[in-house]
Amino acid sequence: MMLIPCPWCGPRDESEFHYGGQAGVAYPADPGALSDEEWARYLFFRDNPKGPFRERWSHSAGCRRWFSLVRDTVTNEVLA
Numbered sequence: 001m002m003l004i005p006c007p008w009c010g011p012r013d014e015s016e017f018h019y020g021g022q023a024g025v026a027y028p029a030d031p032g033a034l035s036d037e038e039w040a041r042y043l044f045f046r047d048n049p050k051g052p053f054r055e056r057w058s059h060s061a062g063c064r065r066w067f068s069l070v071r072d073t074v075t076n077e078v079l080a
């Protein structure tokens with residue numbers, strides 16, 4: 001079991017949340033200028049670090065709000 005600290009509700013079980021993937025992936029400024037490979041890279045390629053990783057979570061079974069946190073992918077410890 002992993003406890004995830006919702007900024008509004010406090011620590012809750014991970015079963016109340018949905019994972020939203022890597023945080024901070026910006027939409028391309030001019031998507032029409034991208035090649036197919038660049039567009040595919042934007043859509044499908046994400047970092048996969050061993051250690052601290054900034055990611056998005058939704059408290060879908062609670063307040064339904066989105067937030068970002070930093071989680072250690074080895075220990076599941078929430079660092080920030």
Ligand SMILES: [Zn+2]
Pocket residue numbers: 006007008009010059062063064065
């Ligand atoms: Zn919440």
